[in-house]
Every structure is written in structure tokens, then in C-alpha cells.
Amino acid sequence: MRDIAVVGFAQTPCVRETDGTTNGVEMLVPIFHEVLGSLGLTKSDIGFWCSGSSDYLAGRAFSFVSAVDAIGAFPPIMESHVEMDAAWALYEAWVKLLCGEVDTALVYGFGKSSAGQLRRVMAMQLDPYVVTPLWPDSVGLAGIQARMGIEAGLWDEEAMASVAARSRAAAVSNPMAQLSGSLEIPDLLATPYVADPLRRHDCAPITDGAATIVLAAGDRARELCERPAWITGFEHRVDSPSFGARDLLTSPSTVAAGKAAGAEGIEVAELHAPFSHQEILLRQALGLGDDVVVNPSGGVLAGNPMFAAGLARIGEAARRVHDGSASKVLGHATSGPLLQQNLVCVMEGRE
Amino acid sequence: MTKPLSAPLDVGFDYTRSLGPTLGRFLTDLRRRKVTGIRGSDGRVHVPPLEYDPVTAERLSEFVEVASTGVVRGWSWIPEPLEGQPLDRPFAWALIQLDGADTTLLHAVDAGSPDRMATGARVRVRWRAERVGAITDIECFELSDEPADDPVDADEVTMVTTPVHLHYTHSASPTEDPFLRGLMEGRLIAQRCPACSKVYFPPRPACPTDGVPTTDQIELSDRGTVTTFCVVNVPFLGQRIPPPYVSAYVLLDGADIPFLHLLLGVAPEDVRMGMRVEAVWKPRQEWGPTMQNIDHFRPSGEPDAPFDSYSQHL
Numbered sequence: 001m002r003d004i005a006v007v008g009f010a011q012t013p014c015v016r017e018t019d020g021t022t023n024g025v026e027m028l029v030p031i032f033h034e035v036l037g038s039l040g041l042t043k044s045d046i047g048f049w050c051s052g053s054s055d056y057l058a059g060r061a062f063s064f065v066s067a068v069d070a071i072g073a074f075p076p077i078m079e080s081h082v083e084m085d086a087a088w089a090l091y092e093a094w095v096k097l098l099c100g101e102v103d104t105a106l107v108y109g110f111g112k113s114s115a116g117q118l119r120r121v122m123a124m125q126l127d128p129y130v131v132t133p134l135w136p137d138s139v140g141l142a143g144i145q146a147r148m149g150i151e152a153g154l155w156d157e158e159a160m161a162s163v164a165a166r167s168r169a170a171a172v173s174n175p176m177a178q179l180s181g182s183l184e185i186p187d188l189l190a191t192p193y194v195a196d197p198l199r200r201h202d203c204a205p206i207t208d209g210a211a212t213i214v215l216a217a218g219d220r221a222r223e224l225c226e227r228p229a230w231i232t233g234f235e236h237r238v239d240s241p242s243f244g245a246r247d248l249l250t251s252p253s254t255v256a257a258g259k260a261a262g263a264e265g266i267e268v269a270e271l272h273a274p275f276s277h278q279e280i281l282l283r284q285a286l287g288l289g290d291d292v293v294v295n296p297s298g299g300v301l302a303g304n305p306m307f308a309a310g311l312a313r314i315g316e317a318a319r320r321v322h323d324g325s326a327s328k329v330l331g332h333a334t335s336g337p338l339l340q341q342n343l344v345c346v347m348e349g350r351e
Numbered sequence: 352m353t354k355p356l357s358a359p360l361d362v363g364f365d366y367t368r369s370l371g372p373t374l375g376r377f378l379t380d381l382r383r384r385k386v387t388g389i390r391g392s393d394g395r396v397h398v399p400p401l402e403y404d405p406v407t408a409e410r411l412s413e414f415v416e417v418a419s420t421g422v423v424r425g426w427s428w429i430p431e432p433l434e435g436q437p438l439d440r441p442f443a444w445a446l447i448q449l450d451g452a453d454t455t456l457l458h459a460v461d462a463g464s465p466d467r468m469a470t471g472a473r474v475r476v477r478w479r480a481e482r483v484g485a486i487t488d489i490e491c492f493e494l495s496d497e498p499a500d501d502p503v504d505a506d507e508v509t510m511v512t513t514p515v516h517l518h519y520t521h522s523a524s525p526t527e528d529p530f531l532r533g534l535m536e537g538r539l540i541a542q543r544c545p546a547c548s549k550v551y552f553p554p555r556p557a558c559p560t561d562g563v564p565t566t567d568q569i570e571l572s573d574r575g576t577v578t579t580f581c582v583v584n585v586p587f588l589g590q591r592i593p594p595p596y597v598s599a600y601v602l603l604d605g606a607d608i609p610f611l612h613l614l615l616g617v618a619p620e621d622v623r624m625g626m627r628v629e630a631v632w633k634p635r636q637e638w639g640p641t642m643q644n645i646d647h648f649r650p651s652g653e654p655d656a657p658f659d660s661y662s663q664h665l
Contacts, residue, residue, distance in 0.1 A: 025556035059519035072562025135435035143427025240405035
């Protein structure tokens with residue numbers, strides 16, 4: 001098998017609302033410029049382009065086709081898209097590189113959640129026959145899972161608030177974060193419920209943003225990057241869409257993906273946990289001990305650009321390898337309701 | 352720079368889906384005030400019924416009738432319900448294990464207050480009076496130890512219609528904004544790519560050839576050339592003009608990209624590639640930020656443009 005590495009990463013600031021269009025071009029042009037510029041590449045050096053975004057989020061058809069304008073796709077390019085978080089677009093690109101078809105790929109995700117009402121838009125990903133017609137909102141659903149964990153003794157509201165406080169504190173050193181600062185847990189627990197037992201700090205904010213990663217194979221990766229983040233395990237698994245038939249107190253798909261990807265000896269993990277209790281659940285599912293640094297970027301509780309946030313987790317984890325601060329890292333992404341589908345990317349630096 | 356123009360955008364569609372034997376049975380039975388599950392490979396009774404086992408992927412077929420009463424296994428409280436949700440007053444979302452089922456069903460519980468909700472609470476279905484064969488035939492659940500209403504007869508359902516309405520704020524791009532503001536004044540504002548000098552009308556957020564934002568603004572006249580066209584003979588919903596009529600790609604003088612518009616004032620059989628045309632504007636008081644300010648194009652009477660003048664713009 002060919003060795004493939006993450007060699008570049010860029011993201012927009014996470015913000016509550018941008019003036020731009022829902023097709024993402026205004027967010028993507030600067031980060032393409034940044035990531036290609038930092039590697040000394042131009043668009044013609046990229047063998048494959050792959051994106052993740054959602055028309056339901058954009059409120060328009062084929063928004064990802066409009067987004068291709070940001071590339072400047074002439075002469076014609078090889079391009080693909082997933083209607084998922086761009087972490088799955090990264091997976092597609094990784095497979096393309098593994099096949100030896102190309103040596104480089106640029107992956108991007110974007111979302112302007114502020115354009116619509118995110119809690120309602122998310123009902124579109126549910127079972128269309130027996131669930132979506134009830135318009136369950138993403139926060140209300142997560143609240144059910146949070147309470148089940150509380151009543152099972154897996155976490156409590158204080159532990160959930162601690163996750164939020166740690167995320168905001170970590171985000172102080174992340175200039176791209178939307179929410180950061182020092183929070184006191186008693187103050188957090190004094191705030192009202194958004195969807196009992198969830199409070200505002202337990203829920204990822206509504207964020208507009210985009211992220212991009214460049215992958216390269218073998219010697220090309222070594223040319224482009226002093227310390228590439230070599231992908232040593234990349235797996236995704238899915239649980240039943242019938243969440244009433246699932247054990248919501250664990251995440252079998254995360255357990256399976258983590259095991260298959262070789263999630264052992266991890267120093268830094270970036271977990272895609274849109275709700276505070278889900279970070280605790282994911283840590284358990286991946287077997288991450290107290291010695292593992294989790295979400296040093298602040299994670300998605302500090303900024304959650306839909307369809308880019310999972311990709312950004314992998315980018316943030318890779319950055320710890322690029323800068324030499326870690327040698328084995330893990331990026332995780334989730335999709336679907338209540339951690340239905342999970343992806344784990346393990347990366348290593350080599351001396 | 353001022354904030355680009357934006358406007359409310361409401362998107363709606365009635366998704367109509369066929370149900371098949373499993374969901375068809377489930378929703379038909381709801382219409383009859385009955386709840387039906389299906390037995391999985393491991394013997395568990397799934398409600399709602401699944402077509403295939405979530406573990407073995409085996410096709411499932413053994414229907415099992417369960418009660419319209421059950422137990423709350425998990426819940427959250429919604430103080431401010433959203434559009435489309437089962438209740439318009441504060442309610443609980445709950446995963447409910449119906450008596451006789453092994454999995455849980457998501458629905459709303461009309462509990463009045465979170466203080467009255469508890470995991471383990473007994474609930475029963477509140478059936479909707481007018482049932483159509485949909486999950487919303489269960490209006491909601493209510494806290495009760497009593498049985499729900501008895502089953503009744505009703506016709507089988509094979510389809511379900513789910514209306515979806517979503518609301519957005521659509522923003523114009525920074526390059527579309529001067530284009531739209533120009534239209535309000537009867538001006539045609541295009542953008543030129545700083546890299547390849549191509550002129551885009553309507554403008555794009557970035558030059559699709561070079562991937563750079565177009566920064567140079569130029570004004571075009573309302574005359575151009577038909578690059579290609581089609582004669583519309585087919586009637587369709589929302590058609591404003593009786594067919595046959597001509598839809599034409601018009602390349603404004605100075606632009607590099609043609610756009611689609613209506614061509615009137617000429618018999619369809621007389622339209623040709625290269626025909627010179629001019630805009631016919633609506634009365635000024637009807638103008639808005641839209642290309643519909645131009646009612647249609649009509650022949651200008653000039654000699655046809657030579658093919659070479661538009662051959663690169665087809």
C-alpha cells in the first residue's frame with residue numbers, strides 16, 4: 001500500500017454569521033489560496049478535488065457545483081462531492097490516492113448554517129417515513145441521549161459542563177474559534193436549559209465556516225512537508241438509523257472504527273462531539289485515557305461549521321504532527337443523528 | 352462595503368413516497384389505531400418495524416401487534432417547540448417502549464411540565480381524530496396508566512406524503528450585489544476577471560476559470576446577439592406565455608457569457624443564431640433587483656452578427 005499523508009490544512013474563522021452566499025465561494029477562495037500557497041502549489045498541481053456540503057443547509061440545489069467556481073476548474077479537473085461532512089470526502093480522496101490514480105488531492109467542506117434554522121434542517125437527515133414528519137430537532141434528540149447517560153451514571157451535568165469549560169479554555173489559543181474564554185462550572189450550571197438536561201454550553205454553536213486539507217502520497221508528501229502526518233489507519237462505520245433500536249449509551253460504530261484504525265498509543269485526539277456528553281461517550285468508545293490530550297483546539301463546542309467540522313478535526317490533529325508536538329494523533333468525525341456514523345483517522349509522524 | 356442584498360427564501364415540497372409491505376402495514380395499522388412491530392433476527396420486536404434486521408441484514412417479515420401503551424425510556428424537554436413539531440406548547444421528546452416491544456419509538460409526550468416527566472413513566476397513545484396513515488396519526492403520547500382508544504377499521508395506505516417547509520435568508524454574493532442594485536436602476540453591471548479578462552454577466556462569486564474573485568465592474572448596453580435558442584412547444588406548470596415561443600441565449604455586447612432570456616417580436620421560424628436583439632424593459636415603476644425588469648428581447652433590426660464574433664461563446 002502507498003503511504004499517504006496530510007500535508008496541509010487551512011480553515012476559515014468560525015463565526016456566527018457571514019455575509020457570503022450559501023455556496024461557500026467567499027469562504028473557500030481564501031483558504032484554497034492559503035493552503036496551496038503554504039505548500040508552494042497551484043491548482044494545476046492537484047490531482048483530485050473532493051468536497052463535503054449539504055443542499056439542505058444551503059437551501060438551494062447543487063450548491064456544491066457553484067462552489068467549484070472557487071477552484072477555477074479550467075482546464076477541467078477531476079472532482080467529486082459527498083453530501084456529508086468533508087471528513088468522508090477525505091476518505092474518498094484517500095482511496096483515490098491509494099489506488100495510485102493521483103499523487104495529490106485537495107479536500108474541502110463548507111457550511112453556512114446561519115442561512116436557515118439548523119435545528120430544523122437537521123431533521124432532514126432522519127428516517128423520512130416515521131421520524132422526520134415529527135420534526136425532531138437535533139438539540140432535543142441529543143437531550144434524550146444526555147439524560148439516558150445521566151440516569152445510567154455515565155456522566156452528570158457537572159461533568160458535561162466541565163467538558164464545555166475545558167473546550168472554551170482550550171479555544172483561547174485557537175484564533176479560529178467562535179467561542180472561547182474562562183467559564184466557572186457553578187455559573188454554567190446556573191443557566192437555564194435549552195432542552196433539559198442540555199444547556200446552551202452543552203451544545204455546539206451555530207457556525208459559518210469552511211476547512212480544507214491537502215493529501216499527498218509517498219515522496220510527493222515528503223517534498224511538500226517537513227513532517228507529514230502519515231495516515232496509518234482510516235476507517236468509518238455506521239450504526240442503524242433506527243436509534244430506538246440502538247444502545248445510545250455507547251457508539252458501536254466508533255468502537256469498531258477505532259479498533260480497525262488502530263487507535264492505540266494516541267497522544268492527541270480531536271473529537272467531533274457536537275454535544276458535551278458526546279465527548280465523554282466518544283472518549284470511552286475510543287478507549288482514550290486521561291493521558292490523551294482531547295480537543296486542544298477547543299473542538300466543535302468552540303465552533304461547529306457544518307460539513308467542515310469533522311474535516312477540521314483531522315486537520316487540527318494533523319497540525320500537532322506537522323509542528324512536532326505529537327507523534328501519534330487521532331481525528332474523529334461524526335454524521336447522522338446521535339453519533340450514528342463515525343470515522344476515525346489515525347496519523348503518525350516519522351523521524 | 353455595504354452588506355450584500357439578502358431576502359427571505361422559503362423552500363417547500365410535499366415529499367410523496369411509496370411505503371412497501373413493512374412500513375405500509377405499520378402506517379395502515381396506525382390509521383386503524385393499532386401499533387405493529389416486527390420481529391428481528393434476534394427475536395427482538397422492533398417498533399417502528401424495520402424492513403431489514405439492523406445486525407444480520409436479514410429481510411424481516413413476522414409482524415407483531417404491540418400495545419398502544421408503554422414506558423418512557425429517555426426524554427428531553429422542549430420549552431419552545433419549533434414549526435412542524437407535534438405540539439405547539441412545551442412538551443417532552445421521549446423514546447417510548449410500547450408494551451410488547453423491545454425497542455423504542457420517538458414521539459412527543461404532552462406532559463405539561465418537565466416536573467411531571469420521568470423515565471419509567473407510563474404513557475399511552477393519543478390518537479388523532481382524522482388519521483391518514485402517517486406517524487402523525489399518533490397526535491402525541493399522554494401520561495396515563497389507562498389503555499388507549501380501541502382499534503377501528505380503515506382502508507389500507509400505500510403512500511405517505513410529508514410536506515417539508517424550510518426557511519432561509521438567501522444572500523447575494525458581493526459580486527451579485529452591484530448587479531442586482533444596478534438592475535433596480537435599469538443598468539446592466541457585469542464583472543471582469545482580473546486574471547483572464549473575461550466579462551461575466553450575470554457576475555459569479557469567482558471566475559470559474561481562475562478561481563479568483565472578479566473585482567472589475569463594467570457596465571454593458573442592453574443589446575446583444577443570439578448565440579443559440581430553442582423553440583418551446585411543450586406546456587408546463589407556471590408557463591407565462593402560450594407556446595410556441597423562443598428561449599434564446601443572449602450575449603450582450605462586451606460580455607463573454609450568454610444568458611437565457613425570452614425572445615419575442617419575431618416568428619419562431621425566423622429566429623437564427625447571430626440575430627441581433629435589444630432589451631424591452633418593463634415600465635420603470637415595476638423594476639426591482641431582478642432580470643425580470645427586462646420583459647423580453649426583440650430583434651433590433653441590425654444585420655446579423657458574423658459567426659466568428661460569438662463562436663467562442665457557445
